[in-house]
Amino acid sequence: MLKFALGGILCFVCAYLGIVGKKYYDKRYAYLKDFYSFVLELIDNISFAQDRLSDIGKRYADSGKGAFRNDLRGYSETLEDGGAAEKCFDSKYLKKCDRAYVQEFFMNLGKVDYDTQLSKLNLTKAQMEKTVSKAENDCKTTGNLLSKLGLLAGIAIMIILA
């Protein structure tokens, strides 16, 4: 009976770890996808309306939910107060290299003239297309694999203990 209960708990823990792993990849994909669509929004706005960065950020943040939008809201508010706003993008769902990329993007955003800004945004757009596509792939393959592995490992432990 004890073995059966222990096996159940271990199976649950393994399945849970698998789900956490999958969730990480899902969140990372969602974060990068939102970042990418914000870059598209920036290109549109800067090409025509040329609103203030904090206004564009707030509007985008309020248009939905998610970790990126929360960070962006904080960024927009910090911008208005004149603080080091790029530090707002410190999401735990990002890999170290992704985080550095996003922070550097926001650190340089709005500090160059119109033409240079648009060129930089178009470059970021091209780079992000690849990154988002890779993150989606990771989410489908590694994320799903982790959740299944977790469950399988749990069942295997249960069988061994039984």
Place this chain on the structure above:
Amino acid sequence: MERLLSTLLPLALYNELIGECRLNEITEIRLRLQRPVYYAIQGRYRRLGKSDFIATQSDLAHVLSAATKSSMYAYNSNLIDGYISYDGGIRIGLSGEGVLKNGALATVKNISSLCIRIPHYVEIKDPRIDSVVNRFDNTLIMSKPGYGKTTLLRYMIKSLSDKGYNVLVLDERGELGGIYDAEQAINLGDCTDIVLGIPKIKAYESQVRSMRPDIIATDEIFGEREIDCIADCIRCGVKVLATVHADNVAKLKNSRVYSKLLDNVRYLITIIGIGNISEVSDLRKDYA
């Protein structure tokens, strides 16, 4: 104004300034890359800091970022014109490296000098000015740059507004009224309407008809087109109060373009030193 400067200036520079002088006395701050910072009080320049405060690239970037609300891309036309208007009527003149595109100036990069001009409202106690205000007619204020034309213009705008005239201020660069969060940072009177950020030529055409002013006030008249617009306003019966850069009256009279101005104005106020009103002439009386 102190709050605006605390946002605009880098912390170290701001702290150095408040340690040395009263912020409300400063009229100008000059930042040049890798050079000592200067500030002006009543037209006199002083070096900042006991051991010179040297302006760094990051200091200039901070000011530009704050002035453009981190949205430099939206200020391209201002960069081309050589200035950025900040809140509260603060104007930041800038110089750097021009970028040409198809032969025309497309933008300015590598900005290496900033001239931050801080507006003030000063009560001017001069019976000659009061006399012009009491019997107001088209008036031109003339002096070299930095002698206080804009300060006198502000005072006259408020005085005329307080007398019940509808004064329309064409404030293309946002330095007369000093709008901050849609409110006037500098009180120009209850009967004053401010047209902010609209090119003056366009404003003469549209606002005169829509706002029906008694008086149009504008700073730094420049070029033949603007002088023609002013002549048109006067023809329509609107009085004009304006300033112009000029060394002396003779140079103004000898200029093909600017001599037209003198044909249209009645009062000419000449400033020959910082805040030193030398002469108030009634040109109609002089010609009579």
